[in-house]
Amino acid sequence: MSSPYAMPPQGDSWxxxxxxxxxxxVFKRTFFHPFIAWIVPLCFRAQNMFWDAPPMLVSIAWASFITLSWMFGVINNRMxxxxxxxxxxxxxxxxITGGASGLGLLIAExxxxxxATVAVLDVKEMENGEARGVTYYKCDVTDKAQIARVATEIERDLGTPTVLINNAAIVNGKRLLDMDIADIEKSIATNLTSHFYTLKTFLxxxxxxxxxxxxxTISSVxxxxxxxxxxxYAAAKAGITAMHKSLTAELRETHPEIRTVLVTAGQLSTPLFYGVxxxxxxxxxxxxPVDVAKEIIAAIDNGHNASIGMPLYARWIDWYNVLPVGLQAVxxxxxxxxxxMRTFVGRNGAKRSEKNGVVIQAF
Structure with missing residues (x-):
C-alpha cells in the first residue's frame, strides 16, 4: 500500500x-483446524489401517482434542x-472519527x-478527495459543540447512525518534561475525552x-x-480501554442490542508513528492497516461483540502485568x-520529507 509518506530505509533480514x-x-488453518485434523484419520482409514493401530489412535485423539477446543472457543465467545x-x-x-486518512479512511472506503452509508469526521480534508458512499464532515472531535452540530447534519443528510468507530488519535512523541501543558491537553482531549463526547452524542x-x-474503540498495547x-498517549489509551470495558458492561444491562468492539493494536504501518x-x-x-480493517469489518458485519488484538502478542498483553517486576524489566x-520512540518524527516529519522529494513505501 503506497503512500506519500517517507520512511527511513531499513535493512530487511532473510x-x-x-x-x-x-x-x-498457517497452523490455525491446517493442523489446528478441526476439518483438517479429521482428514488425517480418514486418510489412514482409506489406506486400510485398522482402527486400533497407534497412528490411527493418535490422529483420532488429536482431531478430538482440536474439535473440543474449537467448540469450547465458540461457547466461550457466546458466553x-x-x-x-x-x-x-x-x-x-x-x-468514523479520524477517517480522513490511515485506518479510518480504509474502513470508510x-x-x-x-x-453502506459512511460519515467521516476529521479536522483535515480526506487524503483521496471524494470516496464512493462516503460523506466528509469537517469536525474537531475535541470540540463538543462541533460534534453536536455535525451529528445533527448526519441525521438530516444520511439517517440515524448505527455504527460509531472512535478512531481519531494524535501522537506527541515527547518526554513529559519536554511537553508543555497545551501539548498534554490536546493529546488527552483527542485520544480520550473525545471518545466521551462522541459517545454522549451518538450513543x-x-x-x-x-x-x-x-x-x-481503537486502543493500543x-x-x-x-x-x-x-x-x-499511554494514559489516554489505558483510559479508553477501561472506558470501553465499563461501557460494555453498562450496555449489556440496559441496551443488549448494541454491540461493542475493542481493538488493541500494536505498531501500525501508518504515518501516526512515522520513524518508529x-x-x-x-x-x-x-x-x-488493511489487516486490522479486515478484522474490524468482519466483527461489524457479523454483528458480534468482539475483542481484537493484533499482532499475536497484543492478545496476550494482559499477562505482562502478571509477571514479576524483574521479568517485566527484562x-x-x-x-x-x-x-x-527515539527515531520518531511523526506525521509532520513525514510531510517534511515528502516536500524534500523523498517518497518511499508506506509506514
Missing amino acids: FAPLSIDMIVK AFGLPREVDLSEEVIV VYGMRG PALARSEVGGTVV IGHVGAAQLTD QTPNAFLAPVVE ARRIASVDTS
Missing part, C-alpha cells in the same frame, strides 16, 4: 516476510459476547464501496435505532505497558519498548 503471526495463522445482531449494510449509517441514536448498533516518550521501527519483526511485526529491555 526472514523479513516471516513472523510468529504468520506461523500461527462472553452473547448473540450477534443482524446487520444489513443498506440500513447501516457508519460514523471499504464500506462505501459495499453500499442515544444507536440506542433508538431499529437495527441496533455497534461501537468500535501501549495502554497496557506504557512507554518512554508516550506518557500522554519495531525491535523484532518476527515476534512483534508491524501491522498493516521484557522491556528485550522489546526495546522504551527506546523505540
Whole structure:
C-alpha cells in the first residue's frame, strides 16, 4: 500500500516476510483446524489401517482434542459476547472519527464501496478527495459543540447512525518534561475525552435505532505497558480501554442490542508513528492497516461483540502485568519498548520529507 509518506530505509533480514503471526495463522488453518485434523484419520482409514493401530489412535485423539477446543472457543465467545445482531449494510449509517486518512479512511472506503452509508469526521480534508458512499464532515472531535452540530447534519443528510468507530488519535512523541501543558491537553482531549463526547452524542441514536448498533474503540498495547516518550498517549489509551470495558458492561444491562468492539493494536504501518521501527519483526511485526480493517469489518458485519488484538502478542498483553517486576524489566529491555520512540518524527516529519522529494513505501 503506497503512500506519500517517507520512511527511513531499513535493512530487511532473510526472514523479513516471516513472523510468529504468520506461523500461527498457517497452523490455525491446517493442523489446528478441526476439518483438517479429521482428514488425517480418514486418510489412514482409506489406506486400510485398522482402527486400533497407534497412528490411527493418535490422529483420532488429536482431531478430538482440536474439535473440543474449537467448540469450547465458540461457547466461550457466546458466553462472553452473547448473540450477534443482524446487520444489513443498506440500513447501516457508519460514523468514523479520524477517517480522513490511515485506518479510518480504509474502513470508510471499504464500506462505501459495499453500499453502506459512511460519515467521516476529521479536522483535515480526506487524503483521496471524494470516496464512493462516503460523506466528509469537517469536525474537531475535541470540540463538543462541533460534534453536536455535525451529528445533527448526519441525521438530516444520511439517517440515524448505527455504527460509531472512535478512531481519531494524535501522537506527541515527547518526554513529559519536554511537553508543555497545551501539548498534554490536546493529546488527552483527542485520544480520550473525545471518545466521551462522541459517545454522549451518538450513543442515544444507536440506542433508538431499529437495527441496533455497534461501537468500535481503537486502543493500543501501549495502554497496557506504557512507554518512554508516550506518557500522554499511554494514559489516554489505558483510559479508553477501561472506558470501553465499563461501557460494555453498562450496555449489556440496559441496551443488549448494541454491540461493542475493542481493538488493541500494536505498531501500525501508518504515518501516526512515522520513524518508529519495531525491535523484532518476527515476534512483534508491524501491522498493516488493511489487516486490522479486515478484522474490524468482519466483527461489524457479523454483528458480534468482539475483542481484537493484533499482532499475536497484543492478545496476550494482559499477562505482562502478571509477571514479576524483574521479568517485566527484562521484557522491556528485550522489546526495546522504551527506546523505540527515539527515531520518531511523526506525521509532520513525514510531510517534511515528502516536500524534500523523498517518497518511499508506506509506514
